[in-house]
Structures are given as structure tokens and as C-alpha cells.
Amino acid sequence: VLKLFFVYGLLILALFCYADYRGVSLTSYDEVKNLPKSIRNNPGSYRSMYQRYYHK
């Protein structure tokens, strides 16, 4: 059991180091690939997938 805890603890520490190093977060985003460069000139041409009327 102690060995198992030792391995488990090391694994948790490794995950923690990785998460801290890569700036992992529990929040998420949606990744959209290959947007056209024209968005910079015409911001309204892109419709975010979060586009919505949102209010509590």
C-alpha cells in the first residue's frame, strides 16, 4: 500500500508540475482553426460561437 501511495503521490506531483508549467486551467475555450486574415479589417465578419444574447 505504501508503495502504491508513493507511486500515486509521484504521479500527482508530476501532474501538478505539468499543469503549473503549461498553465493548464480548469476553464475551457473553443478552438477554431484557420480564420481568414480579413477579420482584422472587418471584425464583424466573424461570428463567435459564443455569440448569443446572454443574461441571467
Added chain:
Amino acid sequence: MDGDRAGAINTALPDAPGTLKIRTLQCPGCGAPLSVRGLEQTQSLACGSCGSIIDITDENLRIITTFQSKIKYQPLIPLGTRGKLRGDAFEAIGYMRRQITVEGVDYEWSEYLLFNPYKGFRWLSEYNGHWSDIKVTTQIPKRQREGAFSYLGRTFLHFQTAEARVSYVLGEFYWLVEVGEICQVSDFVSPPFILSFEQTEAEATWSIGEYIEPAVIWKAFGLKSSVPPKVGIAPNQPSKLADLSGQIWKWWGIFLLVAFLVQMIFLLLSGNRLVFQDAFAFHLADKEKSRVTEIFELTGRPSNVVVRSKADVNNSWIYLNLALINEETGNAYDFGREISYYHGRDGGEAWSEGSPSDEAVLPSIPAGRYYLRIEPEAEVASLNYSVQIYRDVPSWTFFFLTLVGLSVFPIFYWWRRRTFEYYRWSESDHPMRSLSSYVSRSSEE
């Protein structure tokens, strides 16, 4: 070495029958042949055939008492069996059963009297498959406080006090034993040890017992029968989890310390750089409300990006559709945030809800040239809002998650250890409260 051997006392039992003074006699009650192995120290002898207890110090072999037992118990260690227990040779010479009654329930256990002419007497007690090796203490234990005694550097806690009654005897004893003999017994435990204080009108005795695995006894006495299974938890049964739990907590502490040091290193080394900030105005009347920011550079390893936004919301809201777009690859990280802040007074009491600021964390964003596309939505005619973008911001989230993750094991083993102790003490005068009772009590409150 030779000198040591010459000076050592040979405590082995004599092997040849002729060398040990075994006295044989006939039971005055039924005529059954009886043997006396305890030399001059035996005072009474219980006949297994007729239940007579004979005073063998009396030259006429007076029958002290005769008892009737519905059950003829067969000792698990047959009387006359010799064995080497913990380095000393002993012979089983007496067997008795004693019982206590607690809340109307009888609890009965067996005691085996062992004898070695050089070492004296020792007892083995057995209850529900749990065995203890018992001998009289060499010192009187010191009272520490109410319900606690110290002996040989250990603290023994009171377990149970009850009136023990002899219910069955077989073989020989160093006192004039009687079925029905009563004494007050108080047990104090410090696993694997148990201190027992036995008091009669005539005398008071302290004895110390140590939990012993039945397999050790079976091996010591060369018993061929199967080892009876253990039932429940004995008062002095050592918990295997006690050591394990301690070790686990020790490693938990080490892991936690390492995690804290790692966290400190990341806190010190993290960039926490402000890479962009700007303020914007929202006008409901504008045809095109979407904005794009200037291009900013995110450098270093893939790390987080924190977008902090503020808005002049006052009993209003604004929703920001945001996209962090890599100018070179065209990859966009889409997310949406609402900033709302409402406040007022209700029934004379001030209240507020929400906040005029917000923070969003985008994990593991690779280095590159980026800009932010902002598309606001709101119902007010106009309001101002601002955005700040930080790169490589330290976070405590994973440190606390690590703390939780590391604690799973020790908490589980603490719970298992506590459950063990709960069952141990459930048979005592001081039962522990169950964990579920805490839960039910807190839910009632």
C-alpha cells in the same frame, strides 16, 4: 561464549518422563486417573471426567466442590501438551473458562495455564479466536489519571470493568479454584498489550498480556488441529493500519512540502506579464460594435493567458464575445464573459450581485502574435469597458487540487483505522461514536 553457556540457566522442560516429578493419583470422585505436573505449586486439580475439584494439598484429596457442566469443553491446547513459546518451554496444565455478563449478554473466554518449573506460570487467553500471552506484572502500574495507567513506558486506557466468573475448569491450578469463583476484572489496553487488574476479597493482581497470533501458538505447541478463525476485533489486537497510516501521513507531508516548493518556484519564475491593455466604448446605436485590438506578442512556453475585463456596469450588464486570434496561424480561442453588477436596498438592507470586473483564464496558449476580437452585447445606450491581457500568470488552483489528490489516500486509511478502533471500542465501557452518527447529528442540526 562458553562462559555464557556455562552461566546460562537451562529452563527447558525435562524430556524424560522420569526426570519430571509427575505425580499420578486417582480422582476421589470417580476414580479416573489424574496427573499433577505443576510440582509442589499445584493446589487444586479439576477432574475432567466427573467435575470434581480436588484439594491436592490435603492428604486425603478432599473434594472442594463438584460442578456440573452441560458442555464438556475440549481445550484447543490439550493438557499435557508441551511447547516452546517465545523462547521458553511450557506445558499446558490447566484450562478454565470464565465469563462476564454485560447488559444481559454472557461473554465467555478460555484461559490456559502454562507451567515451567524454572519460569513459573503463564496464561494464554483465547476469546473469539484472539489470543493473548499473559503473565503477572513485575511492578505495580502507575495511575496516570482517571481511566489510565502507565506501565513500562506505555499508557494503558481503561477498556472494561466487569465481574468475571469461573464457569468451567479442567486440570490443575496453583490456587484452590472453584467454579463460580468471582473476581472484579478491569482491563486497560495499549495494543498489542493489555493490563488486567483482578481483585477478589483476598487479593489483587496485576497482569500484562500481549496479543499473539494463533498461528504462533499452534506452531509452538505443534498442534495439528486447524486454527479457529478470528471473530471481531480483540481489545488489544494491534491495528496493522496504525503503522501504515502513520507512514502514509509522513509521505503525505513530504509530498505536500515538495508540492509547496514547486508552487513557490513557479510563483517566482512565472512571468505574469501584462502584454496588452486598452479601453473601449460601447454604443448601442453603433452599427458595428465589434472591435479588434492591436497585435501583441505572447512569448515563452505554452502557458496561460488571463483576460481581465472591467466595465462601467451599474444595475446593468454587458456580454463580451471574445476571441483570442493567432494572427499567423488563424487559430482562434473563443470564449464569452458576462460582466454584470446590480445593487440596491431591499427592506432597508443593502444588497449587491455580480461585479464590474471579470477574469478569464485561457490555458496553454502557445507563443505567437495575437490580437483579441471583442464583440460586446448590452441593453444600455452606452458604457465603457476595458481589457487587460496577462501572460503566464501563477495560479494556486492546481496546488489545492494536488493537496486534495494527495489527501485521498491518507484520509481513506485514517477512516479505515478509525473504523477498526470503532469496532475495538464498541465492546468496551467507552464505545466511540460512529462517523455516521456525526453525519446524522450534523444533518439534524
